[in-house]
Amino acid sequence: MSLQEYDFKKIGLFLGFLLVLVVALIGTGGSLYYRSQFKKTQDILKQASINPSDSAQTIIDKVGKLIKLPQGEIPTIATISDLSKLKDQAFFARAKVGDKVLLYAEAKKAVLYDPVDNVIVEVGPLLVPTGTPSQNEAFVENSKNIKISATPAIAGITASPSGKVKVAVYNGTEVTGITDSFASELPKKVIEVQVIQKTAAANNDYAKTLAIDISGNKKDMLSEVAKAAGAEISEMPAGEKKPLADTDILIILGSDKL
Numbered sequence: 001m002s003l004q005e006y007d008f009k010k011i012g013l014f015l016g017f018l019l020v021l022v023v024a025l026i027g028t029g030g031s032l033y034y035r036s037q038f039k040k041t042q043d044i045l046k047q048a049s050i051n052p053s054d055s056a057q058t059i060i061d062k063v064g065k066l067i068k069l070p071q072g073e074i075p076t077i078a079t080i081s082d083l084s085k086l087k088d089q090a091f092f093a094r095a096k097v098g099d100k101v102l103l104y105a106e107a108k109k110a111v112l113y114d115p116v117d118n119v120i121v122e123v124g125p126l127l128v129p130t131g132t133p134s135q136n137e138a139f140v141e142n143s144k145n146i147k148i149s150a151t152p153a154i155a156g157i158t159a160s161p162s163g164k165v166k167v168a169v170y171n172g173t174e175v176t177g178i179t180d181s182f183a184s185e186l187p188k189k190v191i192e193v194q195v196i197q198k199t200a201a202a203n204n205d206y207a208k209t210l211a212i213d214i215s216g217n218k219k220d221m222l223s224e225v226a227k228a229a230g231a232e233i234s235e236m237p238a239g240e241k242k243p244l245a246d247t248d249i250l251i252i253l254g255s256d257k258l
Contacts, residue, residue, distance in 0.1 A: 069104075078101045094121050099113060100112075165194065165249060170251065173205075186229060207255050209254040211225060213249060214247045230256070
């Protein structure tokens with residue numbers, strides 16, 4: 001399978017055709033026919049022209065250095081060319097013309113990436129047809145765009161979505177201000193993370209950065225967070241204060257971060 005990058009304008013005609021099918025099938029019980037037509041549309045999209053400005057693999061490699069991407073699947077990559085078609089979707093609230101959207105159909109995940117600033121702008125679930133058109137009406141917004149769920153799922157939001165790994169960050173050094181930059185960068189590396197607390201540690205002489213499993217049920221995420229944080233997995237240090245009650249993982253920044 002070749003890697004391809006698609007422009008929203010180029011795929012608009014095909015998604016418009018899909019929208020007509022959805023409307024025609026509502027109430028008819030034709031879910032099998034709908035899924036069949038969706039598959040045909042996906043096959044047509046794969047034959048669209050390649051945007052020569054940046055290879056799809058280059059984009060995937062760049063995004064893969066910022067967050068952990070789904071494995072075993074090659075995403076469809078779309079380029080945002082008309083924000084007016086996306087203005088009602090919260091997923092694209094901070095999008096700019098030229099941003100890339102990586103669509104993982106099997107993993108049901110979408111990633112919004114700014115190639116200019118080399119940052120992840122948003123991540124969210126991708127809705128794909130699984131039942132009748134009425135059940136999947138959120139999948140298609142209009143004739144030119146794929147509908148992304150409006151539920152945000154990346155750092156920068158203030159709410160605490162379910163499923164997030166809640167992280168507290170302590171400054172274990174004498175240098176002030178290092179927690180802010182660390183707390184803003186960590187969720188970009190591990191999208192499941194939400195930093196809920198930033199404060200000074202009880203002690204300020206930590207030589208190494210530590211990662212501690214506070215909740216006791218996030219061992220599957222502890223190693224990933226520790227790696228992203230450049231931290232050593234540890235037990236709770238003696239004499240250290242406890243973080244907020246709903247904290248899953250505690251990161252104590254050491255002098256190795258200076």
